[in-house]
Amino acid sequence: MNELTTLEKRAMARISTADGHMLIVAADQRNSMKAVMQDAPDGPESISREELAQAKGDLVRHLASHGPAILLDPEVALPQLVDDGTLDASGTALVVGMDASGYETVDGLRHTRFSAGVTPRTVRDLGGDAAKMLWYLRPDRQGSDSDVVRGIRELVEACTAEGVLLIVEILLYRLEGETDEQYAERFPQLVADAARLSVEAGAKVLKLPYPGSAEACAAVTEAAAGVPWAVLSAGVDHSTFIGQVRTAVAHGASGAMAGRSLWKDALSVASAVREDLLTHRALPRLRELRAAVDRADATVGA
Structure with a gap:
């Protein structure tokens, strides 16, 4: 296991529930957040940087303020x-x-970049x-x-x-010429192998896709060798x-980082509507998610 320093342990406690499980509202998306904002008069491209920053602010006020942590970007949300x-x-x-948003493809492989x-x-x-x-x-x-x-x-x-505590997020993807069926068959092993490589590179906290099953989650936990990992929502629906x-938590995961599964149908360009949707639709989901990461009984509906 890659040991946390004292400062990193304090940061880990800050981004976790009182029971010690990671729970982070992801709001660092830019283009994908625009794409799900409702009522945009001329589509997502009509949403300005200022409007996007306001939406991120409302996510802090009406949603993330009820959880341990929020993930924000330095391109739109910060330092404002x-x-x-x-x-x-x-x-x-x-x-x-x-x-930074997006990725570059070199020789069929994707590469991300740092925000400037x-x-x-x-x-x-x-x-x-x-x-x-x-x-x-x-x-x-x-x-x-x-x-x-x-790079990791x-x-x-x-x-x-x-x-600074670093959360290493890994995303997998289908290669050119690889069928959906081939990719789906390989996916669980890819997640486990990605966890193993990241930990060998020194990663101390991981953010990973759901690998597909209880057995696959247990394999990821074994590959992570004691390094805590949180499952990401990848745009799936809340339920x-x-x-x-x-x-995932029942088989070794240490928490969750959720974005669109919480708020993708609760963002509106109209701030009053947005507040209502975040308060009465997204917030109950966050409470249910907290219960799930803490392995508590949850009766709050979506």
Whole structure:
């Protein structure tokens, strides 16, 4: 197991429930958040940067303020939501997303980029309790000597030196020429192998896709070798995600990081409508998700 420093242990406690399980509202999306915002007069492209920042602020006020932590981006949300007191007033921990939107494809493999100018020191300067960086990985094509794994190792070391807890997010993807059936068959092993490579590179906290079954979750937990991992929602609906989280936590996962499964049908361009939807639709989901990560009985509906 890759041991946490004292500062990292404090950050881990900040992003976790009172029972010690990770629970983070993911709101670092940019284009995908625009895409699900309702009532946009001329489609997602008509939503301005300012309107997107306001929506992220409302997610802090009406949703994330009821949970341990929120994941925000430095391209739209930060430092504004810290400087204007929105986040401080909520008492919610801040996880700073370090990755830029989108990816580049080189020789059929996807590569993410850092948001411009964002470093571990930037995370601290923005008031972050922790950082998150996303990497795309195909462990059947990229091994311990790959650029991706070297990048994980270097950022873990840089964050540790800066006293910043790093959450390593891994996304898998279908290769060109690979059928849906082939990818689905390989997926559980890919998630486990990605966890193993990340831990070998020094990762101390993982954010991973649901690998598909109880057996696959147990295999991921074994591959993570004591490193805590949280399951991400990947845009599935809330009821599906709750089932995935319950299965994952029962087989070794340490929590969940949820974005669109919480709020994708609760964002409206009209702020009054948005507040109502976040309060009466998204918030009950967050409460149910907290019960799921804490393995408590939950009767709150979606």
